[in-house]
Amino acid sequence: MGVLNSANTYFDRAAQIMGLDDRVKALLTKPEREVKVSLSIERDNGHLATFTGYRVQHNSARGPMKGGLRYHPHVDMDEAAGLAALMTWKTAIVNLPFGGAKGGIACDPRELSRPELERLTRKFVEKIHDIIGPQRDIPAPDVNTNAEVMAWIMSEYSKIHGFSPGVVTGKPVELHGSAGRDEATGLGVTLVLEQCLADAGRSLGDCSVAIQGFGNVGSHAARCIHERGGKVVAVSDSRGGRVDPGGIDVPALLQHVRSQQRIGTFEGGAPCSNEQLLTTPCDVLIPAALEDVFDVPLAREVQAGIIVEAANGPTPPEADDVFREHGITVIPDILANAGGVAVSYLEWVQNLQHVTWTLEEVRENLSRTMTSAYQEVAHLGRDRKLDLRTAAFVLAIGRVGRAAVLQGV
Amino acid sequence: MAQASDITEIPPTPLFGGLQQDDWSELVARAVRMELGANEPVFLQGQEADAFFAVLRGSVQVRTATPGGESALAQLSAGAVLGETSLLLGGTHSASVYTVEPSTLLRFRNDGLKEAIESGNRGAIRILYNIAHTLAVRLRAADAHIAELAKGAPVGSVVGSDLERLRNIFFTQWV
Structure with a gap:
């Protein structure tokens, strides 16, 4: 069934119990912003390659949005939107002052060298730097991304906005993790x-x-x-x-x-x-x-x-x-x-x-x-x-x- | 035959919000369980409103008589409560309700519940409070609606009702 279909079923079940109608559900489920960018880089062999990057910001009612960045061939807008919504609910359950976001780049990182991955990551930041930030949207590692990728994001973002370790989490401990x-x-x-x-x-x-x-x-x-x-x-x-x-x-x-x-x-x-x-x-x-x-x-x-x-x-x-x-x-x-x-x-x-x-x-x-x-x-479960x-x-x-x-x- | 008292789980609807398990057991003992097939009447427009109903399973349609026949006003599913204002006002049903599919409902007689309220039954008083609360919320929403209409806003552009309902859901029913 997949994570997203299951989560949608569970969300609908809760929404029905709360008496939320379609208008309210739309308010809570539609993402605030969906961004799609083209990312062209020079491969190590001198060829140009173009990838697509996505960032979906689902809901910022409770604070800056938070969610992972994944590098995978199956990344697309629908998947990112569904996972961004899940982040909104997850951060709310543990009462963190965050909303939810998710994103990534449609690519197969196994086919990219480390320098190519770094160039691709920096290019992505160049394209989305104005919508992320410590008070806006804070990416984190996800499928096929790690502390090193977060370090590249922090580095590139800081070139534009000044020293900003809070723009991403999951950084190496040596670099403000x-x-x-x-x-x-x-x-x-x-x-x-x-x-x-x-x-x-x-x-x-x-x-x-x-x-x-x-x-x-x-x-x-x-x-x-x-x-x-x-x-x-x-x-x-x-x-x-x-x-x-x-x-x-x-x-x-x-x-x-x-x-x-x-x-x-x-x-x-x-x-x-x-x-x-x-x-x-x-x-x-x-x-x-x-x-x-x-x-x-x-x-x-x-x-x-x-x-x-x-x-x-x-x-x-x-x-x-x-x-x-x-x-x-x-x-x-x-x-x-x-x-x-x-x-x-x-x-x-x-x-x-x-x-x-x-x-x-x-x-x-x-x-x-x-x-x-x-x-x-x-407590809520027992009470209701x-x-x-x-x-x-x-x-x-x-x-x-x-x-x-x-x-x- | 299935009895109302077999229903041990309190339906997750605001009408029964705040009820404790032993309150529920006492109340459900006074109720009648109805197992209906599809398209069967729950009650008819014009009939004496001497009871209210909780939909436990399935769904029902609210219909009203019009010059051209019956027209559907709303479809309600499990968790819905029907005719609860009759506990306070009595009178006759202003619309008919039919099942859409095989459905299970609980029927609570108004006189039985009034008796329980008068004898200080905690669960019955809680239900009375919940009905009063729902009606107060509806009244407030209606006031907002009227205020908007009075300002000359076109019908359908009223901003108060949805927000009032949201405030009620998020700040009263599900805090």
């Missing part, structure tokens, strides 16, 4: 899970956890859960995984993956497929890899009592219905993986104030943000008899709606 950004999403996932367990009178110490995906998010989540007393019983990457009901030695696994780049060759536990991981007996299941990992038959086999959506869009609406029927608590992606943008916000604040916070300060701040966001969503996903959307739509109305729309 923030401590704690790498682990932010994985730690955020752990923090909301802890809150969810605490509400049920439980703690990580009495939980078994299975994690699908061992990239940046999955591996940091595994580490954080292990450090806080949780038992990680299964992990996988795209090529398969390991399952051990007695608990996987997470530090050893992290070391193994650092050297071998794969989980399958790890010696602890027994091998398992990705599908087996999703249905393995455990208290908590964390899909941290792909969208649409659950279809209805698979959803019926899930044995976990809690699902924490670390990945974007792992649960299509029909699987979500199954989880609700089975009484499985789903902490939705739009809340669970908001730790990344929350630390982006902290990076932006440090840049604006010209200060540098320690890792402990960033973690403490992130903990406050995620804990409070979970509690607000859960809504599942966490619907409650999260209702909370976000309400916050954006109030900000818009207070400004006279």
Whole structure:
């Protein structure tokens, strides 16, 4: 179904419950601005090549707009617009003073050299510098972009507007980036899970956890859960995984993956497929890899009592219905993986104030943000008899709606 | 046969906002569950308005008699409430309501609810408050509409109504 279709369904569900009609929905869903630019650069071989860049600014009612910049052949205006709207809801759920944006360049970065990527990035900034900025729109890394790309953007933007580290987040720590950004999403996932367990009178110490995906998010989540007393019983990457009901030695696994780049060759536990991981007996299941990992038959086999959506869009609406029927608590992606943008916000604040916070300060701040966001969503859910996903959307739509109305729309 | 008391989940509609679970259980015990097929009447224009209805599943159409037959005024889906002003005013229904598809509704008799209000039933009083609130919001919107009309603005260009409704949704119902 895809992340965007699923998110639209969930948005519509919340909008219907709130009694929003099509006119109000248009106010909340139409992007404020869509920009498309042509980017011509000279390739290393002397040929000219022209690419298309996009930036969609969805809603600025709550503050400057925030969202990633991706380099991928499938980038287009529709995708950017849908993802920009999701950023508006995500920043509102965790109560950051941001709106949502998204963009990118339609290109295959594997076919471009590093100098070509740098020229393309700088050309993009040249074309959109007047619509981005620390008080307007703050891009961040996304698919196929990284801290180095952010450094190029900051450099190019600063040539025009003066020193402006706050124009992007996700920069290298050596260049005004923030401590704690790498682990932010994985730690955020752990923090909301802890809150969810605490509400049920439980703690990580009495939980078994299975994690699908061992990239940046999955591996940091595994580490954080292990450090806080949780038992990680299964992990996988795209090529398969390991399952051990007695608990996987997470530090050893992290070391193994650092050297071998794969989980399958790890010696602890027994091998398992990705599908087996999703249905393995455990208290908590964390899909941290792909969208649409659950279809209805698979959803019926899930044995976990809690699902924490670390990945974007792992649960299509029909699987979500199954989880609700089975009484499985789903902490939705739009809340669970908001730790990344929350630390982006902290990076932006440090840049604006010209200060540098320690890792402990960033973690403490992130903990406050995620804990409070979970509690607000859960409280609304209990109060209005809504599942966490619907409650999260209702909370976000309400916050954006109030900000818009207070400004006279 | 399905009973109204089988409906344990409080419908997510403003009329039932703020109700607690035990309030709901008491109220729903006084209600009648209606399972209707497509295009069946819920009530007819001119009939005595002695009850109000909550649509739990499916959708209904509000129709009014015109010289040329019946014309549809609105289509409402799950979450909608019909005839709630009759609790205060009684009288007769000003329009007919038919199901569009197989639908489930709850029917609350006005005299039963009035009795509950008089005996201090917390859930019934909450519903009364919610109805009063909705009517107050509608009155305020109507006042704004009238004020715009009085200024000579063309009908259809009224700015107050949508914004008033938004304020009500975002600052009252869903704070």
